[in-house]
Amino acid sequence: MGASWQEPGPAPPASSEAAATLMRRTGRRDTRPELALRRELHRRGLRYLVDTTPPGTNRRRRADLVFRGARVAVFVDGCFWHSCPLHLHPPRANAQWWRVKLASVVARDRDTDERLAEAGWTVVRVWEHEDVVAAADRVEALVRRPHPVTTAVPTVA
Template identity: 65%
Template sequence: MRRTGRRDTIAELALRRALHRRSLRFLTDAIPPGTNCRRRADVLLRGAHIAVFVDGCFWHCCPGHAHLPKSNRQWWRRKFDGALRRDRDSDAELSAAGWMVIRVWEHETVEVAADRIVRLARQRRERP
């Protein structure tokens, strides 16, 4: 687990390239300003107040791809439960501070996810 990267995963890099092609500018691996949240968003759109997290299917228990390793099952179950609690806690904390949280699974089509983020960013910028 020590070798597991915290940022710049293949899925994250692909999403960032797709967003950049769509002329969005963003911060990477950043804490949303004005929050008490210590967790870092993978992509942060400051103007639209959108925090994007690219979640890996294994570590964040994707409903379609999650599996529990056969050895040391109890330990893994606690680890995954903790990750899910942290994700929900981050979502609630950021939402309370006025940020929109978007979670993208690593298996999602990058172009579809990027289009969704661009659409939401435009909507949030145009709001009164």
């Protein structure tokens, strides 16, 4: 694995009390896009853990959905906080501060993807604006893909 499990870099503290309040109010789980994806995947018979750290990763970072057997971790990313290339409109007030803040979120996302991949997990990133059926199709294909069966081979002493 080589690389350490170090945070990529701290985000700057809030630029104002209004920004701090906005960040505190932003929910970490159960967003509308996440709930829609969960409903669609559940409707298809898939079962998952919600808002948890993928087992065996020894990380503080939590995935929105975790499929343990298939080793698939799903993140539903908001366009603003995760800097969607199609929909990000950075704030004009405190522009430099927001640039640093949002860049730190993207750096953390890439670091999370890398660390999970190193631990044998498949990471799926779904943008909040994506069609829920198309996103569920992507997730379902990965969760239901055939996995190699590992059997213990007895050793001869």
